[in-house]
Amino acid sequence: MNPSRSLLVIGLLVAHAASAAPDLIIANVRIVDVTQGVVTAPADVSIEHGRISAISPVADAERDVPRIEAAGAFLAPGYWDMHVHLNHPTLAERWALPLFLASGVVAVRDMAGDCLTPGCKNNIKFMRDLQRRIDTNVILGPRIVAISSAIVNGPRAAEPGDPAWATPATYEQGRALARRMKARGVDFIKPYDTLPRDAYFGMMDEARRLGLPVSGHIPHAVSTLEALAAGQRGIEHAKHPAVDCSRFSRTFRDVVASWTAGDSPRIYRSWADPARGDENLGSFYPLMLATFDASICQNVIAGMASSSSYYIPTLITRKFEAFGDDVDFLDDSRLRLVPASIRSAWQKDSANFQRRFQDPQEKRSYVDFYELAMRLVGQAHEAGVHMLVGTDSSDSYCFPGSGFHDELKELSRAGLSNQAILFAATAAAAQYMGQADRVGTVSVGKQAELVLLDANPLEDIANAARIRAVIRNGKVLDAKMLSDLEANVARFVAEPESQN
Ligand SMILES: [Zn+2]
Known part of the structure; x- marks a missing residue:
């Protein structure tokens, strides 16, 4: 630093201390x-x-x-969207981040912030760089408060090119995965649907030892209460607890557990791939809805309420699944703000639902499931379950930014008071992140x-x-x-x- 410059800096500091004027x-x-x-x-x-x-x-x-x-x-207080996917280097910077800010979202948590496929650009290194550039005002965007691992599935869902350690099957492989994720520098691990039980519990035990939080889906072979007991901090999407509220849930879990462990080819349609030799058992939604049991459900919700875990329902994802075939729902003026690549992925997704929903019973079951999920969110809130707001942007029809306000409306429909919704959208998220002493309220x-x-x-x-x-x-x-x-x-x- 040259002498005249240092004098200037001191001068400014003195002036500031003397006046103590706000900016x-x-x-x-x-x-x-x-x-x-x-x-x-x-x-x-x-x-x-x-x-x-x-x-x-x-x-x-x-x-x-x-x-x-x-x-x-x-x-x-500014809003926190606690379930987003920034995904793509260019799209993050030029599309999603500005839209978040324009809708008042000042903080986001990325839910698939790493990628293990060789040559993949949207990995933890890119995300850390993005985070740094936002913090230093090089680019405009909400603070990225946490970056997850790549999603963790079992061997049944292995993608070509993924390293073998990334899809663990055994308890020890689960433990090893937690250590690898820690070494990659992610903020937390995100489990996914088809992770086998043994691998999940190994991963949870080792993650706890390492002080690495786990938040994401609850693997379908594991119950909500088991995941809470294992220390999962965040439960994403209003899906798993609803499945657990049925008398059929035990059978469902057993079927998924033995399929994910490689012991049986029998599996429900969501995952069945005939090319792999799977035996398709059809949709599980009707079975689950027909055997819904309020007393089982009360037990699940009480377990969630007595734990320190948080529930992030992303109800707009359930809504899309229920109305993904509906032309009125799909015809949204905000599509003009969605890049063609994303739009075509969304169209593919809705075409899928249009095909599926030619069976009216199938359509009915998705609409009923959405309504059930919403009802349970209301009950969970009443029971005292900690809740956060997440959108799953940029999944189908989860619009970055404006989708956050769609989710607030869904939570209102679920029966949360406006105060409870705003609390979940701000102060609760700061608490979840251990930042309540410095952000989250005015x-x-x-x-x-x-x-x-x-x-x-x-x-x-x-x-x-x-x-x-x-x-x-x-x-x-x-x-x-x-x-x-x-x-x-x-x-x-x-x-x-x-x-x-
Ligand atoms: Zn997601």
């Missing part, structure tokens, strides 16, 4: 308290070095301090990760989408900047580059 005041704003479910009287919120330094009675403008005149608008001393809203989201959850500005990482994104983000995405979607 920004959000004036005359009502604060949304997501814990108590109330809004405060209008106040001035001062922000200094990206932190909330004071919340004080409304006062006249101080000279030289930049202000946002909120005129009684509402200030809430409080003095916390980082300013905020959304300024035109209307009170505690009155109507749809108001959570009425965003006037987003404040995060020391930057204010006003309404014009947020709409520019969307316009940039529209331009990108029109480019040939977005087709890949």
Whole structure:
């Protein structure tokens, strides 16, 4: 550093210490308290070095301090989408990340942040780099709060090119996998549907020893209560607990367990591949729905409520499965903001459901399952299960950003109060990540990760989408900047580059 430059730096520091002026005041704003479910009287919120330094009675403008005149608008903590897939280096940067911010999502957890196939670009190295570039404001995006392993399945689901250790079958192989994942530097392990029981329990034991969290699907050969006892921290998708609520669940688990262990070729249609010699047992949804048992269910939900694990229902994924054949549902104006490559994957998915749902009973079972899953989410909430908001963006019809607000509406339909939904969308996620002391509410001393809203989201959850500005990482994104983000995405979607 040359002498004149160092003098300048000292000068700035002295000036700052002398005045202790905030960098920004959000004036005359009502604060949304997501814990108590109330809004405060209008106040001035001062922000200094990206932190909330004071919340004080409304006062006249101080000279030289930049202000946002909120005129009684509402200030809430920024939103956390705890189940996303950023997937692709270009699409993350030019498509999903700006759309998240434009919808008030200031933090995301990536649920398949590593890739083990040789030559694969969307791996942990890319994700760490993306995380760093966001943190240093090189690119605009929500904070990436955690990056998962590649999904962990059993040998039945091995993809060509995947290393053998990545699809464990035995207890010891499960333990070895946890060590490998730790060495790759991921933040947590994500298990998937067809992981064999032995491998799952080996992985869980070793992950616990290593202090590596596990969050994801519960493998179908394992029950919800077993997964909770083994220490799984996050249960994704409103699927597994619903399956466990039936008298058929025991048979279902046994069938899947012996198929995943390689002992039997008999398996339900979701996984059956005749080319591999599987014997297709048909759909399990009708069996499960016909044998639903409220008393079994109560036990499952009580187990979830008494554990310290979190439930991330992603109800919009269940909704797509139920209505993936419905032209009205599929005709969504937001598709104009979806790159052709993603759109065609979504179309393939819906074509699949259109084929399947030519059997009306099959259609019925998916709609009923969606309704059941929603009912159980309401019951789980009432029982005190910790909940987070996740979308599974960019799975079919899980729109990055705006899909978050779709999920809030689903949770409202499930019976959660607006306060409970907002809490799950903000403070609960900060708690889950062990960051509640520095983010997740609008409080003095916390980082300013905020959304300024035109209307009170505690009155109507749809108001959570009425965003006037987003404040995060020391930057204010006003309404014009947020709409520019969307316009940039529209331009990108029109480019040939977005087709890949
Ligand atoms: Zn997912």
